[in-house]
Amino acid sequence: MHVTFDDTGDVIATAGQEGAAKLWDPVTGEERSTLPRESSHLTQVLFDSPRHRLLGCDASVQLQVWPTAEVEVDANQSESATQ
Numbered sequence: 654m655h656v657t658f659d660d661t662g663d664v665i666a667t668a669g670q671e672g673a674a675k676l677w678d679p680v681t682g683e684e685r686s687t688l689p690r691e692s693s694h695l696t697q698v699l700f701d702s703p704r705h706r707l708l709g710c711d712a713s714v715q716l717q718v719w720p721t722a723e724v725e726v727d728a729n730q731s732e733s734a735t736q
Contacts, residue, residue: 659700666707668695674709674719688719 654669658679665677672694676685688707695709695717709717 666698668698
């Protein structure tokens with residue numbers, strides 16, 4: 654599993670065995686969102702600075718990019734669904 658924090662420490666992103674990028678709340682440990690992916694089995698994720706995008710890479714070195722706005726929308730939708 655690959656883990657990274659955004660610059661503010663407000664979001665954790667992971668790429669794990671299931672191959673998806675997931676966003677987590679660092680305080681509660683709750684999953685916020687699973688991001689849609691176009692490539693297969695993500696192995697690494699990274700927030701660019703200052704968090705304009707989340708980047709994901711798979712084993713064949715294909716890069717997927719999610720704009721920060723999409724990341725925040727997905728996280729907010731997950732929060733709304735759980736409340």
